[in-house]
Amino acid sequence: MQIFRPGVNTVAKISILAGALVTVLVLNFLFVQDRSPYSRARAGIAVAQPVRFSHQLHSDQLNISCNYCHASANEYAYAGIPDTHTCMSCHSQIAVYSELLEPVRTSYETGDPLVWNKVHDLAEHVYFNHGVHVQNGVGCETCHGRVDQMALVWQAETMTMAWCLECHFAPEDFIRPADEIFTFGYEPPIDQAVLGEQLLEEYEINPEGLGDCWVCHR
Template sequence: MLVFLALCGGGLFATGFARSGYLTRQGWPVDQPVPFSHKHHVGDLGLDCRYCHADVERGRYAGLPASHVCMTCHSQLWTGAAILAPVRASFAQDKPLAWTRVSALPGYVYFDHHIHISRGVACVECHGRVDRMPLAWRAKPFQMRFCIGCHRDPAPRLRPPDQVTRMDWSAWDRDPANRGYGRRAMAAFHIQPAKLTDCDTCHR
């Protein structure tokens, strides 16, 4: 009986640990060489995600901001701020900043930003409300069950591809004219959930 209870307890602990924020890092702010605030840049100033993540519409990787992108503004604003010293040094030395990836996936997972963006999966679906994040953190667990859940039922997560960087979709979702958009998008883009859940879609 004790062995049975121990096995059950161990199984419950392992399951809980596997889904815990400690393992997934969900909700944990990530240290960066510069404490970049998405809340300020996206939420307050209204910068579009693509300004810094310039490759998101054309490749697997969204890309991380190059120092010259930061210096577009910061050659004029906060030019002597100590907090921006790493950006100025990176720009002067022509050496990229060593950003820490917040949403890194394991090497055995194939993910292509371009295909998701072009079909209308909004940034907020995976990255959360970055416009409310003073420091970036992982908004979703990025475990297999998260990806499979979307692949099995993509319709509720599809939006107009030309608006994918929008953060607040509440008004859009309430508009009766937009009801059924996801199903229409699936038909237009020939999205077939049965194929999306094939193992080789994400493991190649």
């Protein structure tokens, strides 16, 4: 007696083949596409801006904290870009005749915001959250490089999926004490392995499942 119609076997074979093909395609997508020069094209290239705002001057020389302009990074998903009022809190008194600041003064007078060009721009299908990282020991420098030394900002890391996962699979190799989040030029101690384990407990990070697809694709 035949339990399945003869056609079913062929259907099963085709679906196994199709399944294998999809797997190969997905793996190819993730591991080949992810490393292509295209996805890294932005890394390392300074982005032109409507005003020559220099992090090197404001952060390193003037020692203004990142928080002065990007405070929401501590708590919220977006770090945010400061508005014209934030600039004018100083520049209504400092360098008032500077030509470089002309667009800032115009924006202040007209109320039209300055339109900054994005340096980082994750794909729409990726969920990211600053606050979670800042509160769990990941320094700004770990993801953005030496912003404090950049006249114009560029993307220092590839921001590919493989790059995110390198840390999500082993956060203990990268996390820092809470008072080093805003440190630039941080040197991890030689016993990072020991410190890392300690910090996992302190921040109550459970690396189990941090690489699951739904964490970043929701």
